[in-house]
Amino acid sequence: MRRIIIRRLVQIIPLIFAVIVMNFVLIHLAPGSLFDVMTSEQQITDPKMLDQLRHTYGVDQPVSVQLAKYIWSVMRLDLGYSYRQNAPVFDVIMQQLPATLILMLAAVGIALLVGVTAGVLASIKVNTIWDNLISLGAVFFFAAPSFWLGIMMTVMFAVKLGWFPVGGMRTIGVDESAFGAVLDVMHHLVLPATALGLFYAATFARVMRASMLEVARLDFVRTARAKGLSGGRVVLAHVMRNAMLPIVTLLGLQLGTMLGGSVVIEAVFSWPGIGSLLFDSVMSRNFPMVLGVLVLGSLLVAVCNASVDLLYLRLDPRIKAR
Amino acid sequence: MLTLFFDFVRRFARNRAALVGLFLVLVVVGVAIAAPWWFPRNPLRIVGRPEIWPFMSSRYPLGTDSLGRDIAAMIAHGARTTLLIGLCASLTATIIGITVGATAAYVGGWVDELLMRLTELFQTIPNLIFVLTIVSILGQKIEYVTIAVGVVTWTPIARMTRAEFMSLRDREFVQACRSMGMGSLRIMFGEILPNALPPVIVLSSLVIAGAVLFESAVAFLGLGDPNVTSWGQLIGDGRTLIRTSWYICAVPGLAIMLTVLALNLVGDGLNDALNPKLRDR
Numbered sequence: 001m002r003r004i005i006i007r008r009l010v011q012i013i014p015l016i017f018a019v020i021v022m023n024f025v026l027i028h029l030a031p032g033s034l035f036d037v038m039t040s041e042q043q044i045t046d047p048k049m050l051d052q053l054r055h056t057y058g059v060d061q062p063v064s065v066q067l068a069k070y071i072w073s074v075m076r077l078d079l080g081y082s083y084r085q086n087a088p089v090f091d092v093i094m095q096q097l098p099a100t101l102i103l104m105l106a107a108v109g110i111a112l113l114v115g116v117t118a119g120v121l122a123s124i125k126v127n128t129i130w131d132n133l134i135s136l137g138a139v140f141f142f143a144a145p146s147f148w149l150g151i152m153m154t155v156m157f158a159v160k161l162g163w164f165p166v167g168g169m170r171t172i173g174v175d176e177s178a179f180g181a182v183l184d185v186m187h188h189l190v191l192p193a194t195a196l197g198l199f200y201a202a203t204f205a206r207v208m209r210a211s212m213l214e215v216a217r218l219d220f221v222r223t224a225r226a227k228g229l230s231g232g233r234v235v236l237a238h239v240m241r242n243a244m245l246p247i248v249t250l251l252g253l254q255l256g257t258m259l260g261g262s263v264v265i266e267a268v269f270s271w272p273g274i275g276s277l278l279f280d281s282v283m284s285r286n287f288p289m290v291l292g293v294l295v296l297g298s299l300l301v302a303v304c305n306a307s308v309d310l311l312y313l314r315l316d317p318r319i320k321a322r
Numbered sequence: 323m324l325t326l327f328f329d330f331v332r333r334f335a336r337n338r339a340a341l342v343g344l345f346l347v348l349v350v351v352g353v354a355i356a357a358p359w360w361f362p363r364n365p366l367r368i369v370g371r372p373e374i375w376p377f378m379s380s381r382y383p384l385g386t387d388s389l390g391r392d393i394a395a396m397i398a399h400g401a402r403t404t405l406l407i408g409l410c411a412s413l414t415a416t417i418i419g420i421t422v423g424a425t426a427a428y429v430g431g432w433v434d435e436l437l438m439r440l441t442e443l444f445q446t447i448p449n450l451i452f453v454l455t456i457v458s459i460l461g462q463k464i465e466y467v468t469i470a471v472g473v474v475t476w477t478p479i480a481r482m483t484r485a486e487f488m489s490l491r492d493r494e495f496v497q498a499c500r501s502m503g504m505g506s507l508r509i510m511f512g513e514i515l516p517n518a519l520p521p522v523i524v525l526s527s528l529v530i531a532g533a534v535l536f537e538s539a540v541a542f543l544g545l546g547d548p549n550v551t552s553w554g555q556l557i558g559d560g561r562t563l564i565r566t567s568w569y570i571c572a573v574p575g576l577a578i579m580l581t582v583l584a585l586n587l588v589g590d591g592l593n594d595a596l597n598p599k600l601r602d603r
Contacts, residue, residue, distance in 0.1 A: 018443045026459055139339075143531070143583035145538050148557055148575035155568040253445070260450025264539045268561075278451060279543060282458040290455050297448045305446065 008309055012302045019298045020074050023291045024067050074295060080288035084281070089292040093274060097296075099169055100273030103196065103262050106189050108251065110197035111204055116247065118201070119208020120240060126213060134205060141202035146261050150195035150268040157191060164191050167270040192269040196261055200254060204247055211243040218242075245316055252308030256301045333595040340591020346584030354401040361395035365551045387560060387570050397577055399551040404534055404581060407468050411533035414472025416526045419479025420515070426480070427487030428510050438484075441477050449474035453536060457545050464547040471536045475529050482525050486518035520596035527592055531585035538578050553578050 061069075073079075079089035122134040141149075158166045169188050170181070215221065216239050224238045225231075259274075266275030274293055281289035334340055353360075368389055387393055426437040456470040490496065491514065499509050540546050541554030548555075553574040560570025 014439065015443055015446055018439075019447065022443075026455060029459055139583060139586065140579070143586060144579045145535055145542075145554070145575065145582075147539060147542050148571065148578065151557065151561060151564060151571050152568075152575065155564050155571075159565055159568075256446060256448045257450070259448040260453075263450055263454065264543065267543055278454065282454050282545065285458065287459070290458060294447065294451055294455050297451050298446050301448055302446050 004313065005310060008306045012299075012306060015302050016295075016299055017071075019295055020071055021067070023074075023295055024070050027287060027291060028063070079292035079295065082281075082286060082289050084284055084286050084289070089288050090296075092277065092289065093292055093296055096272060096274050096277045099271060100259075100262055100266070100275060102185070102189065103192055103266070103271055103273060104255075104258055106193035107197035107200070107258065107262070110193055111200035112247070112251075113201075114197070115201035115204025116208050116240075116244070118205040120212060120235065122205065122209040123212035123216070123243075124235060126209075131209075134209075138202040138205045141198045142206075144199070146195050146199050147264045147268050149198060150192065150265055153191050153195055154268070164188070167268075169272050188269075188271075192265050192271055195268070196258070196265045199261070200258065203250065203254070207246050207250055208243060211246045212239055215239050215243045245312070248308060248312055248315060252305050252312075255304045255308075259297055259301060330595050334591050337591045337594050339587045340594070343584040343587025343591060346580055347588055350401050350581050350584065351405065353398050354405050357395075357398040357402055361392070361398055363395075365392065365395040365399040387556070387567075393556070393570065393573055396551045396556055397553065397574060400553040400556065400574065400577070401581075403464070403550050403552045404537065404578070407464065407471065407537045408530040408534040408585075410468045411471035411475065411537070412526050412530040414469060415476040415529050415533075416479055416522070418472065419476040419525075420483050420522065422476070423480040423483025423485075424487050424510050424515065424518075427484040427491060428506065428514070434484075437480075441480050444474065445477045447474070450536065450539060453540060454543070454545060457540060462545055462547055464550055467537060467540055467546060471533045471540075475532055475536070479522060479525050479529065482521055483518060486521060487514055490514050490517055521593075524589055524593045524596060527585065527589040531582045531589065534578065534582050534585065 077090050079093075081087075082089050082092055085092045118134045118138070122131045125131050154166055157163045165188050167188075170184055221234060221238055224234045229238075262271075262273065263275035263278055265271065266273050267279050270276065274297070278290060278293045280286075281293070334344075357365075368391055387396070422437050422441065426434040452474050453467070453470040456473070457466055460466040460470075487510075496509060496513060499513050504513070537546070537552070538554030538557070541552040542558040544555070544558050546552050546555050556574040557571045560567070560574075563570060
């Protein structure tokens with residue numbers, strides 16, 4: 001088991017290496033550099049100071065040296081310095097990362113809860129009005145852009161009904177106990193997490209329905225029924241457990257899309273995570289930050305993918321036997 | 323050949339949802355084609371009082387936005403942008419995907435290994451973050467958005483093509499071609515590809531829907547081409563007014579949703595019609 005884990009983790013290394021090289025290429029594709037932005041924004045005007053900065057950043061050296069230096073610095077988690085936040089890129093990203101992780105986890109939770117429930121319901125009541133309604137809902141949420149869903153939910157639940165806050169992560173100016181703060185964040189989390197999660201819930205519902213129907217035909221289910229187990233127990237403990245496997249695969253595959261989706265959702269709800277940071281950095285052409293987000297985002301997805309694979313191994317022992 | 327086509331049409335038409343989808347797609351295509359005649363002047367032009375609600379004025383059936391621009395005109399012209407970007411991005415993704423997948427499966431060995439690692443790389447990179455990075459680095463041009471979307475959506479097509487090629491590569495008809503002395507390229511694209519194409523076409527049609535969603539997200543964030551009307555951009559512009567005039571966001575959002583929905587339904591229909599073996603699932 002440990003060997004499998006190590007092998008799976010080692011597979012990440014070339015991946016991250018490739019992301020770093022690609023990043024470097026992207027930096028050099030960029031027309032205009034950080035220095036142009038800084039001079040145009042009147043942050044620095046002295047040409048001597050500029051030369052000094054070029055030297056500190058090593059821009060005056062050959063490309064191959066720059067690449068080697070860049071790889072080496074990224075390996076040490078040194079992603080550069082952001083003048084906008086006046087802090088190292090890595091620190092700024094790490095500061096914003098928890099908010100994004102909370103949002104993604106909540107969205108995954110909602111997607112799994114809603115999607116799996118809907119899929120199981122649809123498969124139990126297959127070809128009835130319930131099944132059709134759930135399929136219809138899935139088709140709609142599969143097509144709705146998440147940011148639009150978020151805005152419409154804001155209009156409905158925040159502006160018209162006033163149930164939830166319009167945006168942000170904490171109520172400003174309220175100093176609460178730890179428990180109160182958690183409740184406050186959860187209150188702010190409902191709308192963005194739902195807006196992000198419903199798209200994936202739609203996917204999960206469709207896959208879960210198909211997978212439930214397929215598993216329900218297998219022999220071991222007939223055996224379970226023949227043993228005299230109740231219908232509910234067969235569905236929950238036998239069919240559902242096995243039908244969950246494709247959902248786990250799908251979840252792993254979609255984590256990258258989800259991280260991307262959270263960028264837009266964070267922009268809609270002014271959620272103070274990586275997405276807002278990326279958006280701000282793209283707007284201000286803060287390339288070290290943009291590329292830092294790309295590298296760390298890819299690393300995050302790679303690690304999550306590996307964990308999903310390992311989870312899969314636990315859920316389905318047949319894989320280990322191969 | 324003709325009977326095959328009729329067979330295809332019959333199977334497609336059996337799926338009623340797909341017919342609805344096809345109808346909607348044709349409506350959107352019709353609007354996109356008719357836009358320059360229907361609304362001959364620049365849709366970004368200010369035409370009247372700002373914030374007229376839909377159905378309140380006969381001149382502006384879908385109302386006007388915060389600047390007093392005709393929403394109906396912007397929706398009609400936006401349909402052109404949406405479809406164009408969707409189609410071109412899907413085409414880009416299909417070409418990259420087929421090339422990578424076919425080469426990987428046909429050549430095999432270390433080339434296969436390398437190309438599959440490359441596919442994995444592009445699957446790992448958070449796709450919207452990559453698109454935003456490319457657009458922010460190369461500039462806010464419609465071509466760059468299209469290419470960026472194509473570059474992040476080719477991976478499923480490559481995997482599908484590879485799987486199909488794998489199963490076809492050693493069939494008798496391919497061996498026959500080889501023994502006739504046919505070149506590799508001709509076998510790959512002239513003989514194997516036509517047989518591998520049906521599931522790939524289905525995926526490509528679904529990629530169009532995904533590309534439309536991507537484009538709308540990029541435009542919504544204000545990173546699309548500022549000189550081209552787009553549905554996502556309209557939502558982004560109207561976002562500041564949701565307290566008073568939420569219809570500015572609602573109308574283009576509905577347009578995006580219906581288009582994506584229709585494309586998905588057509589994709590499902592194509593799947594039923596082209597892969598009859600899989601229909602029962």
